[in-house]
Amino acid sequence: MNNKKIMIYGAYGYTGELIAREAVARGLRPILAGRNSKKLQPLAEELGLPAMAVELGASETLERTLRDMDVVIHCAGPFSTTAEPMMRACIEAGTHYQDITGEMEVYRSAHAMHKEARDAGVVLCPGTGFDVIPTDCLAAALHKAIPTATHLTLGFDSDSGLSPGTAKTSIESLGVGGAIRRQGKIEIVGHGELTRTIDFGRGDKFAVAIPWGDVATAYYSTEIPNIEVYIPMSPRRAKKMQRMNRFRWLLGKPWVQNWLKGKVDQKVRGPSEEKRSEQKTWVWGEIRNDRRGERRIGRVVTANGYDVTVHGSLAVAEFLLDYGGDGGYFTPSKLCGYELVEKLPGSGSIKVGID
Known part of the structure; x- marks a missing residue:
C-alpha cells in the first residue's frame, strides 16, 4: 500500500478538505487535485501534500495524470456534470474510481459502464459516503x-x-x-x-x-x-x-x-x-x-x-489499494460487504428483528 497513490479530486471543497485532513491523520499521502490551482495550493501547503490542477474537460491530460494513480476519490460536484468524464478517464487510465455523490443518475450511469470497467479491470464505486x-x-x-x-x-x-x-x-x-x-x-x-x-x-x-x-x-x-x-x-x-x-x-x-x-x-x-x-x-x-x-x-x-462520508470514503479507498478482484460497477456493500458501515467510527451494529 505504501507505494500506491490516492488522488482526492475536489480537495478544496468542504467535504474534500475533511477527507484530505483525515487521510493525513491516518498516515496517508494523497495527491490533492481540482480545477482551481489557487484554491488547491493553500491546503496542499498546510498539509505538506503534492497538488495538481487539471480540468475534467482536458481528457487526454486527465487520463495521463490518472495513470500514475491507483484510486481516485472524486469530491467535485455537481456530480451530474463531473462524474461521467472522471469515470471514463479512470477506465482509460486503469484507475479505480469512487465518489461521494448521492445523485441517482450517477449510479445509473456507473452501472451502465459495468462491462467497460470490468474489461479494464477498474472498479467504479460511486456513493462511498453517507450517500449511500x-x-x-x-x-x-x-x-x-x-x-x-x-x-x-x-x-x-x-x-x-x-x-x-x-x-x-x-x-x-x-x-x-x-x-x-x-x-x-x-x-x-x-x-x-x-x-x-x-x-x-x-x-x-x-x-x-x-x-x-x-x-x-x-x-x-x-x-x-x-x-x-x-x-x-x-x-x-x-x-x-x-x-x-x-x-x-x-x-x-x-x-x-x-x-x-x-x-x-x-x-x-x-x-x-x-x-x-x-x-x-x-x-x-x-x-x-x-x-x-x-x-x-x-x-x-x-x-x-459528514463523518460517515469522510471515514467511509477512506475505508473504501484503502480497501481498493489492496484490491485484487474483478473490475466493474459495485455498490459499497457489494464491494466491501454490509459490515462496512459497522466498522466506521461512531457506528453501531446493524440490528435486524421482527420489531
Whole structure:
C-alpha cells in the first residue's frame, strides 16, 4: 500500500478538505487535485501534500495524470456534470474510481459502464459516503434476512443539515419530482406524495418519500423490485412540497436552478467539528415478502453524515489499494460487504428483528 497513490479530486471543497485532513491523520499521502490551482495550493501547503490542477474537460491530460494513480476519490460536484468524464478517464487510465455523490443518475450511469470497467479491470464505486453506505449496507443485511423479499423501504433521521453539495443535489430534483422503484422500474412521483409514520429509532415520526440514491443502488445490491426511501418531515412542510408540484416545470429551468444554487453558495456552510460530533444519524429499514407474509425491521446508528462520508470514503479507498478482484460497477456493500458501515467510527451494529 505504501507505494500506491490516492488522488482526492475536489480537495478544496468542504467535504474534500475533511477527507484530505483525515487521510493525513491516518498516515496517508494523497495527491490533492481540482480545477482551481489557487484554491488547491493553500491546503496542499498546510498539509505538506503534492497538488495538481487539471480540468475534467482536458481528457487526454486527465487520463495521463490518472495513470500514475491507483484510486481516485472524486469530491467535485455537481456530480451530474463531473462524474461521467472522471469515470471514463479512470477506465482509460486503469484507475479505480469512487465518489461521494448521492445523485441517482450517477449510479445509473456507473452501472451502465459495468462491462467497460470490468474489461479494464477498474472498479467504479460511486456513493462511498453517507450517500449511500449506511442505507446500502442496511439493505444488504435485510436482504440476507429475507432473500426472497418483494419490498424494501429505507429511511434515516438526522439532526445534521445539508452540506453545500447535497443541497445542490436536492435543488436538481425540484424540477423532476420524487422517485421510487416499482416492479423493477424507477417511477417519478410528486413531491410529498408518499407519506407514512416510521420509528427511525427515536419514536414515531411522520415521514415523506424522497428520491434518494438507494432507489438505484439498493436495487443493484439486492434486486428487490419495490423500493422507497423516507425522511422525517413535518406534515406542514410536506404540504408545501406538494404545492411545489404545480411549479416543477419552472423549478427545472436552468436559470432557476442556477439562481437557487447561487443561494446555496452564499448561505450554506458545513458544520464545525464540534457540531458534527454532537450529531448522530438513525438509519432504518423494512423488508417484506408480501406473498409469504414475512417482514423484518433493521436499524443502525451512525455518526453524522459528514463523518460517515469522510471515514467511509477512506475505508473504501484503502480497501481498493489492496484490491485484487474483478473490475466493474459495485455498490459499497457489494464491494466491501454490509459490515462496512459497522466498522466506521461512531457506528453501531446493524440490528435486524421482527420489531
